[in-house]
Amino acid sequence: MAQFQNTILFANEQDQKDELKNYRNQFYFPQHNNEPVVYFTGNSLGLQPKQTKSYIEQELNDWAKFGVEGHFLAKNPWMPYHELLTDKMAKIVGALPSEVIMMNQLTVNLHLLMVSFYQPTKQRYKILCEAKAFPSDQYALQSQLNFHGFNSDDALIEVAPREGEYHIRIEDILTEIEKNKDSIALILIGGVNYFSGQVFDMKSITNAGHKAGAIVGFDLAHAAGNIKLELHNWGVDFAAWCSYKYLNSGPGSVAGAFIHEKHHQNTNLPLFAGWWGHDKKTRFLMDKKFIPMQNAERWQLSNAPILSMAACLSSLSIFDEVGMDKLILKSNQLTAYLEYIVNEINKEKNNCLQIITPIENRGCQISIVANGYGKDLYNNLIENGVIPDWREPNVIRCAPVPLYNNFTDIYRFGAVLSKIL
Ligand SMILES: *Cc1c(COP(=O)(O)O)cnc(C)c1O
Numbered sequence: 001m002a003q004f005q006n007t008i009l010f011a012n013e014q015d016q017k018d019e020l021k022n023y024r025n026q027f028y029f030p031q032h033n034n035e036p037v038v039y040f041t042g043n044s045l046g047l048q049p050k051q052t053k054s055y056i057e058q059e060l061n062d063w064a065k066f067g068v069e070g071h072f073l074a075k076n077p078w079m080p081y082h083e084l085l086t087d088k089m090a091k092i093v094g095a096l097p098s099e100v101i102m103m104n105q106l107t108v109n110l111h112l113l114m115v116s117f118y119q120p121t122k123q124r125y126k127i128l129c130e131a132k133a134f135p136s137d138q139y140a141l142q143s144q145l146n147f148h149g150f151n152s153d154d155a156l157i158e159v160a161p162r163e164g165e166y167h168i169r170i171e172d173i174l175t176e177i178e179k180n181k182d183s184i185a186l187i188l189i190g191g192v193n194y195f196s197g198q199v200f201d202m203k204s205i206t207n208a209g210h211k212a213g214a215i216v217g218f219d220l221a222h223a224a225g226n227i228k229l230e231l232h233n234w235g236v237d238f239a240a241w242c243s244y245k246y247l248n249s250g251p252g253s254v255a256g257a258f259i260h261e262k263h264h265q266n267t268n269l270p271l272f273a274g275w276w277g278h279d280k281k282t283r284f285l286m287d288k289k290f291i292p293m294q295n296a297e298r299w300q301l302s303n304a305p306i307l308s309m310a311a312c313l314s315s316l317s318i319f320d321e322v323g324m325d326k327l328i329l330k331s332n333q334l335t336a337y338l339e340y341i342v343n344e345i346n347k348e349k350n351n352c353l354q355i356i357t358p359i360e361n362r363g364c365q366i367s368i369v370a371n372g373y374g375k376d377l378y379n380n381l382i383e384n385g386v387i388p389d390w391r392e393p394n395v396i397r398c399a400p401v402p403l404y405n406n407f408t409d410i411y412r413f414g415a416v417l418s419k420i421l
Pocket of ligand 1: 105106107134136137190194219221222242
């Protein structure tokens with residue numbers, strides 16, 4: 001990339017050259033003074049693809065037309081509807097199609113997967129996670145420990161940043177794994193930390209975890225659709241993610257789960273079962289005995305939520321067309337430009353801003369500490385047509401998303417920030 005410049009001309013030029021520039025037009029942007037806002041919260045709720053309405057309408061129409069027979073007669077029959085999502089989703093997370101299933105919600109999936117993959121014994125019962133994990137993950141881990149009769153003071157190993165640092169050193173995670181190698185049962189870490197934007201070296205953590213005799217899972221809420229993932233090749237045991245952040249599938253939309261192929265034949269794994277995990281060929285014989293699917297679909301309980309899956313299918317079709325490699329390429333450029341702009345503003349403003357996201361381990365998100373500023377700063381940004389995300393006490397999270405954000409958004413963000421600081 002050429003030398004960056006903090007000018008509207010430079011930003012416009014980069015946008016002209018951008019091979020993916022037209023995808024922006026496929027999304028609805030909230031408006032501010034009749035202009036699209038600078039939307040930097042795709043890490044919280046991705047924007048709506050314009051085509052999503054027609055995907056959902058298709059299913060509403062087929063429901064109106066066919067009633068229950070839509071399971072077989074709909075244009076996309078509902079019975080196997082979830083299968084339409086599998087290949088596209090598997091490509092995004094670097095999995096085999098047999099390893100991926102879209103179902104439920106994220107926290108629900110974490111629990112269901114821990115039912116199978118957190119099997120503590122008296123000796124081996126500890127869970128390792130990152131300190132200040134997303135609250136829902138903390139609650140899930142604590143309640144799993146309690147459910148098995150352990151308590152988190154003793155059984156939860158939380159690896160924290162060192163004094164005065166903002167992100168967690170990988171060597172500290174590996175050391176902690178090694179130190180607890182006789183007692184650790186499960187490692188469950190957010191692949192990308194939601195607060196700092198730090199990307200963890202999932203391959204090394206997986207290797208270290210396995211060497212210590214632990215199962216390794218990841219919460220990919222902030223990773224899926226954001227960074228390059230190779231869940232299969234890394235040998236990750238299981239993972240779960242939501243589809244409403246980078247995957248643009250709408251509020252509370254259907255979530256994803258990954259179960260590595262190496263576990264598919266193991267019928268001894270504990271499972272909370274439902275009829276949609278039963279072998280397809282004989283599912284409707286409605287027999288008493290549960291015959292499990294030999295792939296990730298075994299973990300399905302219920303029949304699929306078609307309307308939210310339609311929104312998900314709409315979005316995944318766009319990802320499928322572009323491909324993660326091109327998205328990541330653009331993402332790296334956008335985020336580098338954002339970093340540059342923040343640094344430029346910082347020079348004018350006595351270094352009041354501090355980027356706490358590690359440059360060498362990040363996706364598209366940059367988290368910025370605004371020293372000496374409170375929530376007023378965030379409110380001011382909103383009033384000026386910029387939507388970032390605010391985390392107490394003074395962190396702004398900005399996620400320029402390669403599918404629909406551009407260089408001009410970043411320039412505009414910089415101009416507004418510079419004005420109000
Ligand atoms: C967004 C997010 C969640 C949200 O969980 P839901 O079950 O979808 O409400 C959980 N964990 C992490 C790490 C997240 O980023």
